[in-house]
Amino acid sequence: QVQLVESGGGLVQAGGSLRLSCAASGRTFSSYAMGWFRQAPGKEREFVASISWGGVNTIYADSVKGRFTISRDNAKNTVYLQMNSLKPEDTSVYYCAAARRGLSSRIGLYDYWGQGTQVTVSS
Numbered sequence: 001q002v003q004l005v006e007s008g009g010g011l012v013q014a015g016g017s018l019r020l021s022c023a024a025s026g027r028t029f030s031s032y033a034m035g036w037f038r039q040a041p042g043k044e045r046e047f048v049a050s051i052s053w054g055g056v057n058t059i060y061a062d063s064v065k066g067r068f069t070i071s072r073d074n075a076k077n078t079v080y081l082q083m084n085s086l087k088p089e090d091t092s093v094y095y096c097a098a099a100r101r102g103l104s105s106r107i108g109l110y111d112y113w114g115q116g117t118q119v120t121v122s123s
Contacts, residue, residue, distance in 0.1 A: 003112070009118045012086055017082070018119060020080065033101075034070075035098075036096055038095065046061065054074075061105070087121060091121050094119055097110035097114070
């Protein structure tokens with residue numbers, strides 16, 4: 001079992017930056033690919049970024065490519081999402097998730113989810 005706790009959300013002006021963190025419990029963190037997803041009010045949860053268990057491979061949604069960076073520190077059992085050049089349309093609850101089957105943009109392949117952290121970008 002993996003428990004995930006997100007932090008780092010908040011209110012920021014458009015063009016600003018935030019760094020989200022997701023701390024994982026358990027000794028098997030490095031065995032999981034990790035992902036970030038987001039969900040805005042009235043919308044479905046959508047993929048943002050994913051990183052392989054070793055941190056070598058990453059994938060991003062087109063909407064965040066070039067602005068967001070996912071990374072991980074397996075020694076600290078933590079995955080990060082650095083978000084730059086934020087836009088009002090990035091406003092969402094951001095969730096981290098863990099996948100045993102590896103790097104993926106598919107929500108259904110993720111086994112464990114955090115509770116989410118709110119990111120609000122004002123114009």
